[in-house]
Amino acid sequence: MHKFLFLLLIGLSSLAMTGQDIDNPKTKWRFKTQGPIRGSSVIVEDKIYFGSSDGFVYCLDKEEGNLIWKKQTNGAITTAPTIAGSSLYISNRDNSVWAMDTQTGRILWKFKMQPILTDLHAGWEYFMASPVVFENSVFIGSGDGHLYVLDGKNGKLKWKFKTNGRIRASPLIDSGTVYQPSNDGYVYVLDAGNGNLLWNFETQGATYNPKDFNFDRSSICTQPQIRKGILYFGSRDGNTYAVDLKTRKEKWNFSYGPTWAMATTISNDAIFVGWSTNNLTCALDLENGTEKWQFKSGGHVYTKPLVLDNGVYIGSADGKVYRLDKDSGERIWEYSVGREVYSSIIHDANTIFFGSDNGFFYAFEEGVEPYKAVYQPSKIEGNSQFVIVDKKIAPYLTKKGFEQLDSDGLSRFISERIKDGRPSVVVFAFPVVPKDVMGDEPENGLLRQYLKTGGKIVWLGDVPNFYELDNAGNFKRDPAQGANLLEIEFINPTDSGNYYGKVTQQGLNWGLPTWLKTTGSIINPKTTIPLAYDEYGRVNTWLKKFNPRPGSGFVSCRTWAWNVDIKEKDLQLIYQLATYQLE
Numbered sequence: 001m002h003k004f005l006f007l008l009l010i011g012l013s014s015l016a017m018t019g020q021d022i023d024n025p026k027t028k029w030r031f032k033t034q035g036p037i038r039g040s041s042v043i044v045e046d047k048i049y050f051g052s053s054d055g056f057v058y059c060l061d062k063e064e065g066n067l068i069w070k071k072q073t074n075g076a077i078t079t080a081p082t083i084a085g086s087s088l089y090i091s092n093r094d095n096s097v098w099a100m101d102t103q104t105g106r107i108l109w110k111f112k113m114q115p116i117l118t119d120l121h122a123g124w125e126y127f128m129a130s131p132v133v134f135e136n137s138v139f140i141g142s143g144d145g146h147l148y149v150l151d152g153k154n155g156k157l158k159w160k161f162k163t164n165g166r167i168r169a170s171p172l173i174d175s176g177t178v179y180q181p182s183n184d185g186y187v188y189v190l191d192a193g194n195g196n197l198l199w200n201f202e203t204q205g206a207t208y209n210p211k212d213f214n215f216d217r218s219s220i221c222t223q224p225q226i227r228k229g230i231l232y233f234g235s236r237d238g239n240t241y242a243v244d245l246k247t248r249k250e251k252w253n254f255s256y257g258p259t260w261a262m263a264t265t266i267s268n269d270a271i272f273v274g275w276s277t278n279n280l281t282c283a284l285d286l287e288n289g290t291e292k293w294q295f296k297s298g299g300h301v302y303t304k305p306l307v308l309d310n311g312v313y314i315g316s317a318d319g320k321v322y323r324l325d326k327d328s329g330e331r332i333w334e335y336s337v338g339r340e341v342y343s344s345i346i347h348d349a350n351t352i353f354f355g356s357d358n359g360f361f362y363a364f365e366e367g368v369e370p371y372k373a374v375y376q377p378s379k380i381e382g383n384s385q386f387v388i389v390d391k392k393i394a395p396y397l398t399k400k401g402f403e404q405l406d407s408d409g410l411s412r413f414i415s416e417r418i419k420d421g422r423p424s425v426v427v428f429a430f431p432v433v434p435k436d437v438m439g440d441e442p443e444n445g446l447l448r449q450y451l452k453t454g455g456k457i458v459w460l461g462d463v464p465n466f467y468e469l470d471n472a473g474n475f476k477r478d479p480a481q482g483a484n485l486l487e488i489e490f491i492n493p494t495d496s497g498n499y500y501g502k503v504t505q506q507g508l509n510w511g512l513p514t515w516l517k518t519t520g521s522i523i524n525p526k527t528t529i530p531l532a533y534d535e536y537g538r539v540n541t542w543l544k545k546f547n548p549r550p551g552s553g554f555v556s557c558r559t560w561a562w563n564v565d566i567k568e569k570d571l572q573l574i575y576q577l578a579t580y581q582l583e
Helices: 382-386 393-399 407-420 446-452 480-486 505-509 568-579
Strands: 002-005 025-032 042-044 047-051 056-061 067-072 082-084 087-091 096-101 107-112 132-134 137-141 146-151 157-162 172-174 177-181 186-191 197-202 225-227 230-234 239-244 249-255 261-267 270-275 280-285 291-296 311-315 320-325 331-336 346-348 351-355 360-366 371-375 403-405 424-428 456-459 467-469 475-477 498-503 515-519 529-534 539-544 553-556
Touching (some): 042 346, 230 261, 393 568, 407 424, 407 446, 424 568, 515 529
Parallel strands (some): 424 456
Antiparallel strands (some): 002 331, 042 047, 082 087, 087 096, 186 197, 239 249, 346 351
């Protein structure tokens, strides 16, 4: 992950933390699924709910990202759930609507819609419509061209309305009236009680012949919004529309040409729009549709802009989340998660939440710049040279901004972090802790104090100080110091083989792949968080917490074998483990 801050040249006051905005983002937690996450999420009290293309609906603890329950459906989920009372409603690529209990995930009912319409020119159909609940009824658009209205309690059909295209935009329901866009290029205005057509609005896309373009120029993927009697929405015909509900006529439209208008949000006197192939996000004047500003990211923007006090937050196909200045469109910061972000960002309690095509669901919060260091003695002589983890680690990390520490520097660094309590990490590229840092009683020593005050250690296999060195550099093997430091029982510490490891959910969240090869001492996992189990069912990749602070603790993970050169992917994983929940 890479994060860059951009200072605006319009005065420091524009950078001040005001209300809900995040000035310096860091990962609070993340949760790994087995598919891209393109739908948005919903929060109810202390829980957050979302779906993944792996077909599961997930319910997590909002504060720490721990799994409460998950429920598998029969197809990929690319939309947001809707919650009403104790019921969750969601649709999936099986073209079904599911109702689940919000507390347990128990399936309450399922409604199967008709097969989706054939559409040779749709393409890039990444999203499905989210359900909308109104007066105990579930309104859901379908790829079969119908808007269905189901009884929220039992899923029985109340009525349906047929359009001439797939429906991939959620309806807007306002004052008993439904505004439902369709991929046929029309917005249908219906009576919410019985589905009777009141009127419709024809976009330019409804008049286009797809054969003239060989790509979609009619679909409407945005949920409409109403402000002061004007209906606003974007279309793949290249326009953002404002329609006067009294006259039922177009008030204005705005276009950059044939690129798609994919996502819209209204705030105060502006509508913020995310676009497709031009990679733009823009702000338009609500009254007349004139452009206020535009910002160009490195990829198309399909996420609905999130507008907070002074910031506009978007995700982009370039793999980054951006915060823009609401008034000028200037970039305040960007944060790379490495893969496309199509999941619209939501906000709650000074935290933003979103998913990515890398399968992770993220929670970002306000952070402070962490201290990052790698320990390696300045001189490695005698037998000491045989216990160094790998000489490539320190240079790799220093190029990424880590401070390299020798023995004196390590003692200073640890003491300063105990005193100031700032978030920090030390990667040990040498598996022996100096005596003044370990202490005569490791359970009360300097390193243990550092862990208790919220520090992080990344340890690359073996028992800490298993190799005890004398002044001449000679060593003996003794697991006692490491066991006392961590209050962990090491089992068979001499087994340093490289074994298959099956990664746990916590390990996936920390960035480990689904499986890996691990080298490290086997432990009794009673007081640890297992990150991977080897092929014998033993824990040798793990986390031991000493402080509840996110991103703290003692992490033990080595993925390459002894007497084998470390690879680039191993170095990348060390960096990920070191920076997780610190940046």
